[in-house]
Amino acid sequence: MRFDQILGQERAVATLRATLREGRIPNAYLFEGPWGVGKTRTALALAAALVCRTGSDEACGVCPACVRAGRFQHPDVRMLFPVMSDEDDPESIAAVLQAVADDPHHVFTYEKAASIRIGLTRELLRELAYKPYEARRRVVVLRDADRMREDQYSAMLKSLEEPGASTLWVLTTSRPQRLPPTIRSRCLRVRFTPLDEETIEGYLLDRAGVGAAPARLLAALAAGSLSRALTMRGENVAGLRDEALRQLGAANSGDASRILVAAGEAAAWSNREKMRRTLEFQFLLLRDLLRLRHGAPEDALVNRDRIADLKRVAPAIDVREIRRRTALLEEVVRAIDANVTPEAAFFSAYVRWAKHLPQDVATRAEAWPAWNRARVET
Numbered sequence: 001m002r003f004d005q006i007l008g009q010e011r012a013v014a015t016l017r018a019t020l021r022e023g024r025i026p027n028a029y030l031f032e033g034p035w036g037v038g039k040t041r042t043a044l045a046l047a048a049a050l051v052c053r054t055g056s057d058e059a060c061g062v063c064p065a066c067v068r069a070g071r072f073q074h075p076d077v078r079m080l081f082p083v084m085s086d087e088d089d090p091e092s093i094a095a096v097l098q099a100v101a102d103d104p105h106h107v108f109t110y111e112k113a114a115s116i117r118i119g120l121t122r123e124l125l126r127e128l129a130y131k132p133y134e135a136r137r138r139v140v141v142l143r144d145a146d147r148m149r150e151d152q153y154s155a156m157l158k159s160l161e162e163p164g165a166s167t168l169w170v171l172t173t174s175r176p177q178r179l180p181p182t183i184r185s186r187c188l189r190v191r192f193t194p195l196d197e198e199t200i201e202g203y204l205l206d207r208a209g210v211g212a213a214p215a216r217l218l219a220a221l222a223a224g225s226l227s228r229a230l231t232m233r234g235e236n237v238a239g240l241r242d243e244a245l246r247q248l249g250a251a252n253s254g255d256a257s258r259i260l261v262a263a264g265e266a267a268a269w270s271n272r273e274k275m276r277r278t279l280e281f282q283f284l285l286l287r288d289l290l291r292l293r294h295g296a297p298e299d300a301l302v303n304r305d306r307i308a309d310l311k312r313v314a315p316a317i318d319v320r321e322i323r324r325r326t327a328l329l330e331e332v333v334r335a336i337d338a339n340v341t342p343e344a345a346f347f348s349a350y351v352r353w354a355k356h357l358p359q360d361v362a363t364r365a366e367a368w369p370a371w372n373r374a375r376v377e378t
């Protein structure tokens with residue numbers, strides 16, 4: 001991994017390279033920013049640059065130290081990441097590292113309860129008592145460092161504070177507020193930002209072999225996270241998008257029976273993730289309409305393959321109306337989160353979608369979720 005392979009984090013990378021050039025490396029960094037924007041890859045690029053034989057501000061990528069660092073076989077580069085208790089044997093950890101080394105598109109995913117195992121941090125801390133094997137500095141990358149226990153942080157503190165330490169800690173997190181202040185205050189913070197859609201789209205097209213249409217839809221759904229786009233790349237996003245727009249077609253008709261059918265279909269989707277994505281596509285349609293009204297060029301639209309439809313609809317709904325419809329969709333999201341039955345949530349929004357509805361229908365629909373509130377089995 002090299003800095004020049006990191007997507008869209010120019011500021012963070014420039015800061016790190018400058019620190020390497022000046023040789024003023026701190027004891028610990030905290031890389032903070034959203035999930036899936038390149039924090040771990042940047043940490044690994046930093047580790048490689050530090051152990052690289054060239055000793056510059058970028059790993060050469062070809063010397064034996066770089067090659068071993070890239071395969072997680074360098075004795076002075078360690079990476080810890082959260083695992084479930086049944087996955088913390090050395091073999092399954094080695095398998096994950098192998099996958100990261102082999103697949104440039106690898107995405108770390110783990111369950112909510114996964115944590116950085118205490119046995120591994122103990123072992124690591126024992127190792128830190130010794131000098132690095134070859135490199136000037138040992139690098140420890142702690143991925144999602146907020147997933148540790150209080151006593152693990154206390155055990156780490158000593159190493160973080162040690163003057164003239166031979167270890168560089170690189171902690172990554174998307175939830176910095178969950179780290180104890182004692183840890184945060186001892187780290188130099190580097191901020192990572194969401195990636196823009198063009199960057200993600202370009203990566204999917206050029207480097208992940210995704211076709212043009214799905215690449216655009218995935219990039220729009222990704223909300224700035226390349227990992228999110230990569231985890232969804234096997235899905236039929238174009239089909240989901242069409243489904244989402246078809247649903248809005250029913251809502252647009254203002255026909256209560258069509259709306260009821262559409263709400264029923266939306267509710268029948270087996271998983272919440274699909275429901276969410278459909279809603280996201282509906283939000284994205286509204287965003288396209290808003291952009292069109294503001295005179296944005298066609299290539300700024302997610303649904304540009306539907307440009308004729310968009311151009312037909314856009315003049316008829318003004319910015320206020322787009323906002324009103326956005327608020328209706330936000331209501332669906334909140335209602336589903338609050339365990340309103342999805343059918344009621346979608347029906348309530350769809351029935352108020354088109355403005356030409358008689359007022360009494362809209363009022364009755366608004367009342368619906370209240371009496372149909374039920375816990376949804378999950």
Ligand SMILES: [Zn+2]
Binds near residue numbers: 052054059060061
């Ligand atoms: Zn090298």
